[in-house]
Each structure stands twice: as structure tokens, then as C-alpha cells.
Amino acid sequence: MENMETLSETLHLDSHLSLEDMPDLNLYMDQVIQLFERHFGDTKRNEDEKILTKTMINNYAKGKLFFPVNNKKYSxxxxxxxxxxxxxxxxxSINxxxxxxxxxxEKVTDENAFDLQDFYGYYLQMTARNAEKFETDIQDHHKQVTKTIRELGDKDENYLEQLMLIAxxxxxxNYYRRAAEKLVDQLGTDQETN
Known part of the structure; x- marks a missing residue:
């Protein structure tokens, strides 16, 4: 079985789009797609997977996931x-x-009311800390799983270790997703009452 350090390296936890990676000039859709492919391409599960497509961006725009673009250019x-x-x-979910x-x-489109770049910078700091914590956590899980599976004494030890780690x-x-969904539900309720 692959060791957890190697697994962590293959996940490319440091893949992100930093503020420095973003040009100060507005980009056309094809340029946006290229930028995302460059910075997130290593995170793809296989070569056929797409990071971002024109259809995705158009669907995000139609679904009003971000404020309208100006002259087909993205800021x-x-x-x-x-x-x-x-x-x-x-x-x-997208919803x-x-x-x-x-x-x-709304905050971003309200002139000078909110600095999205500062907010995103803090978000990137949190993701870096999360990556460090994740690496420690998967090492801890691996040690505990290895110990537990070895105590079973089964001949398919490698398979059982992988199965247990996947589980x-x-x-x-699922814990993190459910916590995020609960927060989204609260946010949705808060937005309805305002």
C-alpha cells in the first residue's frame, strides 16, 4: 500500500490560484480556462477530467453564482x-x-464596501493550514488503521488496510460536508429573513 506521504504528494494540496497568479487585467473566458488548467491541472483524477469549461462558466453566470461580467471579460x-x-x-451542491x-x-458589487482580495487572501491562509493538518491527520489514521488491521491477522492485510482507509x-x-450543508441552511434562512 502507498504510504501516506506519497499519497499526500499526489494530491497536490498546494494547488490553488493565488492573488499573485491572477493578472490585474481582465481576461476572456478562454484565458480564464487556461489559467485554471495551469493551476489546478495536477489535481485532476485522470487526463479526461476538465477543471473548467465554457459550459461550466456559462452555467455559473446564468445561475448567478457570480456578478455579471463586463464586455465578456472576467475581473x-x-x-x-x-x-x-x-x-x-x-x-x-451548486445550489x-x-x-x-x-x-x-452583493457585497462585492456594492462600491468599495468589501475587499474581496483580502478575504480571499485569508481563505488561502486557512487552506494552507488545512493542508498541513490534513497531512498529519492522514498519517494518524494510517497508523491506527495499520495497527488495527494487523491485529485481525487476515492474509488480505493490504486490501483491508486500503478498504478501512477509504471508509x-x-x-x-461526510462529516465536513454535512457541517457545511448545515451552515448553508442557516445562511439561507438568514438571507430569507433579511
Missing amino acids: KEHLILISMIYQMKGAI DVKTTLNQLN VFTNMS
């Missing part, structure tokens, strides 16, 4: 929102992403 603020959409859509970003879009990882993922 740095659009790139930030698309990056957040990209990260969230892997765990929660939940929309609910989550609705008020943020543990998906279980943790």
Missing part, C-alpha cells in the same frame, strides 16, 4: 469567485454554492 474578483466555486462544488456566495456577490476518509469527508 480578478470574478477569478476569485470562480476559484471558490471550483473548490466548493466538489463537496456541496448550496449559490446560497453561500449570494451575499458575497475512514469518506466518513470524515
